[in-house]
Amino acid sequence: MLTQTVDARRYVAPYRSGVGTASGVGTALQSVKKSAGVFGGKEKAFKPNEELFSEGESADYVYKILRGAVRSYKSLGEGRRKIEAFRLRGDVFGLDPGKEREFCAEAIDEVCVLVARRRTTVGTAADSEAIQELCEATARELQRVQQHALLLAMSARQRMACFLIEMSQRFGEPNLVELPMSRQDIADYLGLSIETVSRTFAKFAANGIVSLPTSRHVVLRDPDALQQMRE
Amino acid sequence: MLTQTVDARRYVAPYRSGVGTASGVGTALQSVKKSAGVFGGKEKAFKPNEELFSEGESADYVYKILRGAVRSYKSLGEGRRKIEAFRLRGDVFGLDPGKEREFCAEAIDEVCVLVARRRTTVGTAADSEAIQELCEATARELQRVQQHALLLAMSARQRMACFLIEMSQRFGEPNLVELPMSRQDIADYLGLSIETVSRTFAKFAANGIVSLPTSRHVVLRDPDALQQMRE
DNA sequence: CGCCTAATTGAGAAGTATCAACAGAAGTGG
DNA sequence: CCACTTCTGTTGATACTTCTCAATTAGGCG
Numbered sequence: 001m002l003t004q005t006v007d008a009r010r011y012v013a014p015y016r017s018g019v020g021t022a023s024g025v026g027t028a029l030q031s032v033k034k035s036a037g038v039f040g041g042k043e044k045a046f047k048p049n050e051e052l053f054s055e056g057e058s059a060d061y062v063y064k065i066l067r068g069a070v071r072s073y074k075s076l077g078e079g080r081r082k083i084e085a086f087r088l089r090g091d092v093f094g095l096d097p098g099k100e101r102e103f104c105a106e107a108i109d110e111v112c113v114l115v116a117r118r119r120t121t122v123g124t125a126a127d128s129e130a131i132q133e134l135c136e137a138t139a140r141e142l143q144r145v146q147q148h149a150l151l152l153a154m155s156a157r158q159r160m161a162c163f164l165i166e167m168s169q170r171f172g173e174p175n176l177v178e179l180p181m182s183r184q185d186i187a188d189y190l191g192l193s194i195e196t197v198s199r200t201f202a203k204f205a206a207n208g209i210v211s212l213p214t215s216r217h218v219v220l221r222d223p224d225a226l227q228q229m230r231e
Numbered sequence: 232m233l234t235q236t237v238d239a240r241r242y243v244a245p246y247r248s249g250v251g252t253a254s255g256v257g258t259a260l261q262s263v264k265k266s267a268g269v270f271g272g273k274e275k276a277f278k279p280n281e282e283l284f285s286e287g288e289s290a291d292y293v294y295k296i297l298r299g300a301v302r303s304y305k306s307l308g309e310g311r312r313k314i315e316a317f318r319l320r321g322d323v324f325g326l327d328p329g330k331e332r333e334f335c336a337e338a339i340d341e342v343c344v345l346v347a348r349r350r351t352t353v354g355t356a357a358d359s360e361a362i363q364e365l366c367e368a369t370a371r372e373l374q375r376v377q378q379h380a381l382l383l384a385m386s387a388r389q390r391m392a393c394f395l396i397e398m399s400q401r402f403g404e405p406n407l408v409e410l411p412m413s414r415q416d417i418a419d420y421l422g423l424s425i426e427t428v429s430r431t432f433a434k435f436a437a438n439g440i441v442s443l444p445t446s447r448h449v450v451l452r453d454p455d456a457l458q459q460m461r462e
Numbered sequence: 463c464g465c466c467t468a469a470t471t472g473a474g475a476a477g478t479a480t481c482a483a484c485a486g487a488a489g490t491g492g
Numbered sequence: 493c494c495a496c497t498t499c500t501g502t503t504g505a506t507a508c509t510t511c512t513c514a515a516t517t518a519g520g521c522g
Contacts, residue, residue: 074381082380082381082384084380097366097367097370097374098370098374102374102377131362131363132362134366135362135365138328138366138369138370139329141373142372142376143333146333149313149383150305152380152384153313153383155478156477156478182500182501183502184500184501191383191384192478192479193479193480194501195478195479195501195502196478197501198502198503199478199503201501202503214487215501215502231307386510387509387510413469414468414470415468423511424510424512425469426470426510426511426512427509429471430470446469446518
């Protein structure tokens with residue numbers, strides 16, 4: 001819930017070093033192909049909480065995550081924010097349809113990405129392959145956000161269940177999730193308070209649905225129960 | 232909120248006559264141009280609650296609304312649903328990126344649309360204009376859904392304020408909104424219960440922010456107050 | 463008018479946020 | 493290695509919001 005009151009403890013000034021350096025990268029022509037896994041570009045590392053790019057900035061580069069996790073969010077005044085997406089290893093992102101970034105992107109942990117300049121031909125009829133590529137990426141994004149909008153209309157328990165299933169699917173390992181993000185990140189992603197996230201984890205654990213060896217490690221003991229919660 | 236309990240009173244079997252007839256329409260090549268307002272195709276009318284198309288159906292046609300309003304939604308078991316969008320006069324919709332409909336579309340009131348067959352060339356490099364058009368439509372949809380996801384993470388009061396502002400903007404008339412949809416529709420769009428929608432209207436009216444000549448007519452007496460609520 | 467549906471309103475229950483205190487982990491410097 | 497600090501996460505108490513159920517009112521239409 002995005003409430004009116006401000007929690008001053010939450011505000012963290014971002015590092016803001018990544019963009020400047022990234023701007024010097026990728027002057028050569030790169031091929032950006034998500035499905036095939038072909039992705040040219042220079043490698044670049046980011047420290048936790050370091051910005052890859054910020055809202056309003058021009059959307060010149062595309063990123064593919066080699067290691068780590070990134071949060072994409074919008075700031076909503078004094079420490080409040082809505083995380084729009086988590087980008088994990090293998091994800092390609094930054095192909096915003098417009099000229100400007102709609103969201104800011106920040107490293108969650110130690111992140112290593114490939115950075116590629118976007119094809120400048122987008123918008124002309126010349127490179128229809130690039131256009132189609134952009135189109136497909138946008139369509140996938142659309143579906144993802146529609147799914148997320150559905151999630152946000154559900155109860156806290158259901159949101160958490162969806163979140164855990166999503167993460168377990170995206171990390172590949174069936175029933176073990178190693179969360180790179182904090183409880184606060186999860187809360188801002190699901191539109192809940194940090195306490196509700198924590199309590200819901202505790203409730204899941206108490207019911208034997210998950211176990212929590214550490215706060216960042218979640219073992220899905222009863223994935224079916226989580227699945228059933230989603231309806 | 233999408234709750235577990237079922238309200239049997241809500242279930243309404245849809246008319247289900249539109250799709251069959253629409254299938255015979257639009258065999259000629261049509262030009263689909265949203266921005267310019269050029270839109271070929273045959274005119275077709277729908278009665279309230281009549282389906283334009285349903286979830287899972289193949290996405291062969293594009294629609295432009297000449298009159299009336301359409302709700303696009305996903306069913307979620309026994310009468311529950313999430314309305315994903317309201318389509319109003321002038322809107323072009325149905326350009327789903329995929330082959331199949333992700334959502335169902337239903338007339339809210341007496342609706343008149345133009346129906347055009349989608350260009351079959353989408354997917355080949357031949358008609359790059361069509362691809363780009365689809366791309367732009369998808370990008371606009373993406374932005375709209377992102378906005379909606381933001382809304383769904385807010386309080387009931389804020390959601391309602393956003394809704395009223397959105398409607399007033401889309402209808403053109405600055406401070407007068409004539410709602411084509413029921414309270415239930417609004418509730419399913421905002422992820423709230425019908426009672427909360429009703430009560431929030433009443434509270435806005437009590438505070439002089441709006442007045443309600445009838446339940447379907449909303450006069451925005453203090454649009455700035457609504458704007459401020461959004462943050 | 464009588465029926466039917468939509469909308470409103472009230473009362474109580476449930477869910478979630480907020481505030482505050484505490485516990486645990488990680489980092490820092492001695 | 494240990495004290496100290498800091499940050500993150502957990503837990504409890506309480507208030508507030510929203511949902512649910514039920515009753516009532518208002519509107520539309522035969």
